[in-house]
Amino acid sequence: MDSENLAYSLDSRLTSNFFWLFLSEVFSKGLIFIGTIYLARVLGAASFGLYSLSLSIAICVWFIADLGVSLYGAREVAKNRGKAQEFLQILNSMRFFAALILFLVLCVVIFPISIPSMTKKVIVVGALYVIAYALSSDWLLRGIEQIQYVTFGNAVLSSTFLVSVLFFVHQSQDATIAVFLHSLSYFFASSALLLVLKRKFNIRFKFKLSWNEFKIHLKELWYFAFTFALGSAIAPLVIILLGILSGQESVGFFSAPHRIIMLILGFMGIFSFSFYPILADQFVHDSESFLRTQAIFQKVMLIVGIPIGVGGFILSKGIIHLLLGNRYTPSVGVFNILVWLIPLSFMSVTYSATLLATKFQRLYLIAIGISCAVAVILSVLLIPSFGIIGAAIVLLCQKCIILILVIWMFQQHIHRFTFFDGYFIKVLGASIVMGVVIWVAKINIFGKIFVGIGLYSLILFLLKVITKEQLIRCYSLLANMRRKGFVTEYRSDL
Numbered sequence: 001m002d003s004e005n006l007a008y009s010l011d012s013r014l015t016s017n018f019f020w021l022f023l024s025e026v027f028s029k030g031l032i033f034i035g036t037i038y039l040a041r042v043l044g045a046a047s048f049g050l051y052s053l054s055l056s057i058a059i060c061v062w063f064i065a066d067l068g069v070s071l072y073g074a075r076e077v078a079k080n081r082g083k084a085q086e087f088l089q090i091l092n093s094m095r096f097f098a099a100l101i102l103f104l105v106l107c108v109v110i111f112p113i114s115i116p117s118m119t120k121k122v123i124v125v126g127a128l129y130v131i132a133y134a135l136s137s138d139w140l141l142r143g144i145e146q147i148q149y150v151t152f153g154n155a156v157l158s159s160t161f162l163v164s165v166l167f168f169v170h171q172s173q174d175a176t177i178a179v180f181l182h183s184l185s186y187f188f189a190s191s192a193l194l195l196v197l198k199r200k201f202n203i204r205f206k207f208k209l210s211w212n213e214f215k216i217h218l219k220e221l222w223y224f225a226f227t228f229a230l231g232s233a234i235a236p237l238v239i240i241l242l243g244i245l246s247g248q249e250s251v252g253f254f255s256a257p258h259r260i261i262m263l264i265l266g267f268m269g270i271f272s273f274s275f276y277p278i279l280a281d282q283f284v285h286d287s288e289s290f291l292r293t294q295a296i297f298q299k300v301m302l303i304v305g306i307p308i309g310v311g312g313f314i315l316s317k318g319i320i321h322l323l324l325g326n327r328y329t330p331s332v333g334v335f336n337i338l339v340w341l342i343p344l345s346f347m348s349v350t351y352s353a354t355l356l357a358t359k360f361q362r363l364y365l366i367a368i369g370i371s372c373a374v375a376v377i378l379s380v381l382l383i384p385s386f387g388i389i390g391a392a393i394v395l396l397c398q399k400c401i402i403l404i405l406v407i408w409m410f411q412q413h414i415h416r417f418t419f420f421d422g423y424f425i426k427v428l429g430a431s432i433v434m435g436v437v438i439w440v441a442k443i444n445i446f447g448k449i450f451v452g453i454g455l456y457s458l459i460l461f462l463l464k465v466i467t468k469e470q471l472i473r474c475y476s477l478l479a480n481m482r483r484k485g486f487v488t489e490y491r492s493d494l
Contacts, residue, residue, distance in 0.1 A: 028151075028154035029158070029266045030158075031158035031159060031161065031162040032157075032161060032162070032263060033260075033263050034162055035158075035161050035162040035165050035166075036259050037324065038165060038166065039051060039165060039169060039178055040252075040259075040328070041324065041325060042170065042171065042172070042174075043172050043174065043175060043178065044172045045248075045249045045252030045253055045256075045327065045328070046172070046248045046249045046252055047172040047173070047174075047175045047252075048175075048252040048255065048256065049243065049248035049249055049250070049251030049252030049255060050118075050119065050122055050175045050248050050251075051122070051126075051175045051178050051179060052239060052251055052252065052255035052259070053119075053122075053123070053240065053243045053251055053255075054122045054125070054126030054127075054175075054179045055126055055129070055182065056235075056236035056237075056239040056240055056255075057106075057123055057126065057127065057236070057240060058123075058126045058129045058130055058179075058183075059233075060233055060236045060237065060240070061099075061102050061103070061106060061127055061130050062129070062130045062133060063233050064102060065095060065098045065099035065102050065130050066095060066134075067091075067094060067095050067098055069091045069092070069094075069095050069139060071356055073087055073091050073140060073143065074139045074140070074143040075356070075357060076143070077139075077143030077144055078144070078145075081143075081144050084140060084144060084201075085203045085204065087140065088137060088140050088197070088205055089205060089206060089207075089208040090208055090210060090213050090214065092134070092135060092137065093207045093208045093209055094209070094214055096131070096134040096135055096207070097209065098134070099131045099133075099134035100131055102130065103127055103130055106123075106124070106127050107124055110123055110124060118175075118176070121176055122175050122176050122179055125176055125179050125180045125183070126179035126180075126182065127183075128180070128183035128184075129179075129182060129186050131183075132183050132184070132186035132190055133186045133190060135187075135190040135205075136189065136190040136193060137190075137193045137194055137197055137205065138150050138153055138193060140197070140203075141193065141196075141197075146200075146201075149193065149200070152192065152193075152196065153189045153192055153196070156185075156188055156189045156192045157185050157186060157188070157189035158185075160181075160184065160185040160188050160189070161181065161185040164181040164184065164185065165178060168181060169181070233372070234394075234395065234398055235258070235395055237376075237379075238375075238379055238391045238394055238395060239251055239254065239255060239258070239391075241379055241383055241391075242383055242387070242388065242391050245383055245384055245387075246383070246387050246388070250387055250388055253328065253330045253334065254331070254334055254388040254392070256324050256328055256331050257320060257328075257331045257332075257334045257335035258395075260319075260323065261335070261338045261339060261341055261342065264308065264342055265341065265342060265345055279294060279297075279353065279354055279357040294350070294354055294414075297350045297353075297354075298347075298350045301346040301347060301349065302346070302347065302424060302427045303427055303465065304346060305342055305343040305344075305345070305346025305347060306346075306427050306428060306431045307427075307430070307431040307434055307452070307456050308339075309339055309340050309342050309343035309344075309431075310432065310434065311431075311434065311435060311438060311449070311452050312335075312339035312342065313339050313340070313435075314435050314439050315438065315445055315449070316332055316335045316336045316339060317332050318445040318448075319335065319445070320335055322445060330388070331388075333388075333389055333392075334389065334391075334392045337389070337392035337396055338392050338395065338396070341395060341396060344396075344399040344403050345399060348399065348403040348406055351403075351406035351407055351409070351410040352364055352367075352406050354414065355409060355414075358414065360409070360413055363409045363413065364406065364409070366405075367401075367402055367405035367406050367409060368402065371398045371399075371401040371405070372398070374398065374401055375394050375395070375397065375398040378393070379391070379394050382394055423465065426463045426465050427460070429463075430456055430459035430460055430463065430465070431456065433459060434452045434455050434456040434459070435452075437452070437455055
């Protein structure tokens, strides 16, 4: 690709992607966060456990139904935008019919099982989410770096979810209504994004079933399918196993802090989806820029991930009591463990996303497979004896294994680097100092959070991890985006 055909510079692309993803995550995850906390309080631990169990089963089904399209489709569209409509029609059609078939299979399997009829009803209604989300085109919009429209879709999703649960969920018996509203929100969001593609880019979706065309993608697609399924299925499977062995109330005590952590991890998508399409593009066309971009990716994730883990661990009791109430005191220990998923995930995604963007998805699949096998073994050993604490340890161990393996694979096949370099030491040191200060400070939790953020930022500035020139450049890029109306030109010839 000739440099004259680039739509905008790397800095502008990253700033545009980051701005819209940040806006999307803050708004949409914020509303979903409020809705989740509301449900945890209104439904109570047992009914919220049933709600979480239903979503966990639906998510496990979704990991199979997605067929790897979320990752593979974004990468392929990023490399060949002229075929966006072709990718949308064939990949979303296959995903939709896979979702429909799996939903029907779930219905056939679940009804003969000897469990309460209410549980069956909640599970089936919750699984409608799989069909609704299968129509979403968010992966395509990320691939062509039209992130502002992903923001719009997430706004539709989160607004629908929050408003509907506030209006229709009022007591512990409303778990079925809650999971239905969750699925309905995804249907509205998927429909909104398809309408955006039609109106803004003249990309139209219609069902297209062609086995010959599907086989063209299948060679690469199955790696993404297995990677996506294995990489994301362990947490729902742990919740399902916890429900079987310990009951719905234990699921509620585990799921409430876990969903808080997962919502925070959703912000990781701001960074990974900002960098992912650019890394896929640069790997093919500009190897030098690719390495620079990947290094920036690593530094950004270190700056954000490590202090959240340190601060969250110190403030865990106050966070749980503030958000969920004293009834969820058993969740404090779980939160203390799960909060370390944040820095581990923020660090590992810089390597896993790069492996996926550079056709090393086979290696990442191996890493995921090994970590999942260990997690399954640990689940059988720890959950029966240690319950919700054992479940939390399983997820933490899995993430540690993934981080170690993807770092090793990255160094062996892409680029060698020193992990514990001066940059890492500075960020870690600033986080520890921040943690000590908020631990000893005799102020309320809001004051501790404010002081912690201010102190951490000041230390990074003094250590020149963040410079005045970088802040001015980011401001200039955002100001330039504002003058242009925050709209990035779609170029199908890139």
